Amino acid sequence: MKSQLKLYNSLTRRKKIFTPLHPPYVGMYVCGPTVYSEAHLGHARPAITFDLLYRYLLHLEYKVRYVRNITDVGHLENDADEGEDKIEKKARLEHLEPMEVVQKYLNSFLKNMQDLNTLHPSIEPRASGHIIEQIELIKEILEKGYAYEINGSVYFDVLKYSKKYNYGKLSGRVLEDLQASTRTLDGQNEKKNPFDFALWKKATPGHLMRWPSPWSVGFPGWHLECSAMSTKYLGDVFDIHGGGMDLLFPHHECEIAQSTAATGNEPVRYWVHNNMITIDGQKMARSLGNFITLDQLFTGDHPMLQQAYTPMTIRFFLLQAHYRSTIDFSNEALQAAEKGLQKLLKAIETLKKLKPSLTSTVDIKALWNNCHEAMDDDLNSPMLLSHLFDGVKYINSANDGSEKLTAADLESLKKLFNTFVFDILGLKDEASGGNEEKLADDLMKIIINLRQDAKNKKEWGISDKIRDELKNAGIILKDLKDGADWVKE
RNA sequence: GGUCGGUUUACCGAGUGGCUAGGUAGCGGUCUGCAAAACCGUUUACGGCGGUUCGAAUCCGCCACCGACCUCCA
Known part of the structure; x- marks a missing residue:
C-alpha cells in the first residue's frame, strides 16, 4: 500500500495524499439519490465519480466499505407545498403508495447504474429503514445540549454549537451572514434562530410518511439520515464522504454539526465533491426542468437529442472531464465521446492481433507510470485517457509496422489497457455479447x-x-x- | 448582497513559470476497382489591462463576463 493517491479535500481546499484511518480498510460514504422520479444525466456524475474512486481504491488493494444511501423518506419541497413531503406529493398525483413510488424509482435508478457499469456499493441503506437510528441520534444530540424541542419538533441549536465548534467551516459560511440572508420558511417561528435546522418534524395531519418518536408522530429532518447511517456503518470517524457540490451547504455542513455534536469527533477525514453537469452553461437539475433522464439518453427520446447515446458513451463523456470541473452537455460533445471511445476499444481489439518483435521502439513502462500518476493526481481521468491514447497510437503504429513491440511489452500493454480501461475507468465493449x-x-x-x-x-x-x-x-x-x-x- | 469557483484553439476538455495534453471536427497523406472506414501527419489557443520575472496562458493586482451555493437539488 504505497499509494501516492492525492485527493482534493473540500474541507481544507487542497490536495493531500490519502491515508486511511485504519489501513488497509477504507470507509466511504456517498450521498445517493432521492428516489421520487427518474434519474437524469446529473445523477450519473457522482455515480461515476465515486465508482471511479471506489475502483481505484480497490486497484490499490484497499478493502473498501462503500456505503451509498437511498433517500426514501422525502424532504420538504418548497413553501408552496406547505411542507408537504416530496414523495408523498408524487404519491397523490399517481395514486400510489409512497413506498410504491420509492420502489419504482429505486428499481429504475439501480438499472441505470448497472447500465453505466458502476459497481454495487457494499451497503445501500435506506433512510426509512433507519428511523430508529435517527431517533437515537436526536436523543444523543439533545443530551449533549445542542438541540431543543418545541411543539413536538426538534431543532438543532446552531448558535450554541458554534460557541464550541466551527459551524460553516466546510462551506465557508459565516454565521452572521447566514442570519442576514436566511429566508423565511415554514416553521421558522418555532426556531430560536433562522439558521437552526430540523432534526425531527411533527407531521401535519395530511402527512402520510410518519413514524412515532418520543416527541411526536412525525419524520426525521433533512440532513439526519446521512449522519445516522454513516455512523452506523462506518463509525464516528471515517475516511471519505462524497457527494455533489450542491450538497456542500447546507446538507454536509449540517451533517458535520450533527455528528460532531453527538460524538465530539470530526466525522469525515476527506470530503470529496463532484461538480455539476451544465446545459447551455446552466446546472442541469430537476428543479430547473432542463434535465435529460438517463433512459432518454439511452433511447434518444428527447427533443434535445439528435441520437441515442449508449451508457458507455455517457460514461466516457463524463470521464473525459475532471470530476471537479463542470462539464457542458451537447450533442457535439457526446458524439465526439462516442467516436473517441470507439477508437480506444478498436485499438484494444487490434492489440490482441499484434505480432511480437525482437525489440521495442516504445516505452511501455513509462506509459504505466504516466497512467498511475494521472490517477494518483486527484483521479485525473482526462489525463489518464490522454496517456491511454498514446498507447492507442503505439498499437496502431505497431500494426502499421512503424513501431515495434516485444512479446513482453505486448503482454504488458494488454495488461495496462485491461487494468486502466476496464478495471479502473469501468468502460466495457458494448458490441460484444448476445x-x-x-x-x-x-x-x-x-x-x-x-x-x-x-x-x-x-x-x-x-x-x-x-x-x-x-x-x-x-x-x-x-x-x-x-x-x-x-x-x- | 455574501461565499466560492470559472473564462484555454472550430467544439468538448486537461495542464503547467520555459517542454505538442487528449478526443472530435477541419486539412494533407497512406490504403483502395470505386466508396466508406481505418491509420499516419498537421493548422488555428490560453477574457482585458497592469505588475513580478531572464521568461507567464501558468504567480500577484484591478476590471469585465459566466456559473455554483446561500431553498429541495447529484
Whole structure:
C-alpha cells in the first residue's frame, strides 16, 4: 500500500495524499439519490465519480466499505407545498403508495447504474429503514445540549454549537451572514434562530410518511439520515464522504454539526465533491426542468437529442472531464465521446492481433507510470485517457509496422489497457455479447465472403449491388486490407 | 448582497513559470476497382489591462463576463 493517491479535500481546499484511518480498510460514504422520479444525466456524475474512486481504491488493494444511501423518506419541497413531503406529493398525483413510488424509482435508478457499469456499493441503506437510528441520534444530540424541542419538533441549536465548534467551516459560511440572508420558511417561528435546522418534524395531519418518536408522530429532518447511517456503518470517524457540490451547504455542513455534536469527533477525514453537469452553461437539475433522464439518453427520446447515446458513451463523456470541473452537455460533445471511445476499444481489439518483435521502439513502462500518476493526481481521468491514447497510437503504429513491440511489452500493454480501461475507468465493449449479435456476425461473414468472390472475379456490378442493398437494410460495409468489416447504421 | 469557483484553439476538455495534453471536427497523406472506414501527419489557443520575472496562458493586482451555493437539488 504505497499509494501516492492525492485527493482534493473540500474541507481544507487542497490536495493531500490519502491515508486511511485504519489501513488497509477504507470507509466511504456517498450521498445517493432521492428516489421520487427518474434519474437524469446529473445523477450519473457522482455515480461515476465515486465508482471511479471506489475502483481505484480497490486497484490499490484497499478493502473498501462503500456505503451509498437511498433517500426514501422525502424532504420538504418548497413553501408552496406547505411542507408537504416530496414523495408523498408524487404519491397523490399517481395514486400510489409512497413506498410504491420509492420502489419504482429505486428499481429504475439501480438499472441505470448497472447500465453505466458502476459497481454495487457494499451497503445501500435506506433512510426509512433507519428511523430508529435517527431517533437515537436526536436523543444523543439533545443530551449533549445542542438541540431543543418545541411543539413536538426538534431543532438543532446552531448558535450554541458554534460557541464550541466551527459551524460553516466546510462551506465557508459565516454565521452572521447566514442570519442576514436566511429566508423565511415554514416553521421558522418555532426556531430560536433562522439558521437552526430540523432534526425531527411533527407531521401535519395530511402527512402520510410518519413514524412515532418520543416527541411526536412525525419524520426525521433533512440532513439526519446521512449522519445516522454513516455512523452506523462506518463509525464516528471515517475516511471519505462524497457527494455533489450542491450538497456542500447546507446538507454536509449540517451533517458535520450533527455528528460532531453527538460524538465530539470530526466525522469525515476527506470530503470529496463532484461538480455539476451544465446545459447551455446552466446546472442541469430537476428543479430547473432542463434535465435529460438517463433512459432518454439511452433511447434518444428527447427533443434535445439528435441520437441515442449508449451508457458507455455517457460514461466516457463524463470521464473525459475532471470530476471537479463542470462539464457542458451537447450533442457535439457526446458524439465526439462516442467516436473517441470507439477508437480506444478498436485499438484494444487490434492489440490482441499484434505480432511480437525482437525489440521495442516504445516505452511501455513509462506509459504505466504516466497512467498511475494521472490517477494518483486527484483521479485525473482526462489525463489518464490522454496517456491511454498514446498507447492507442503505439498499437496502431505497431500494426502499421512503424513501431515495434516485444512479446513482453505486448503482454504488458494488454495488461495496462485491461487494468486502466476496464478495471479502473469501468468502460466495457458494448458490441460484444448476445446470441443475436453472434448470428448476425455469422450471416455477415457469409455475405462478405460471397462478395469477396465477386470482387476477385472483378464482377464489380455484383459486389456493388451487395454493398448497396446492405446499405438499404441499414448495414454499412467497410472494406479492409484483408476482408471487410460491417457496422449497423 | 455574501461565499466560492470559472473564462484555454472550430467544439468538448486537461495542464503547467520555459517542454505538442487528449478526443472530435477541419486539412494533407497512406490504403483502395470505386466508396466508406481505418491509420499516419498537421493548422488555428490560453477574457482585458497592469505588475513580478531572464521568461507567464501558468504567480500577484484591478476590471469585465459566466456559473455554483446561500431553498429541495447529484
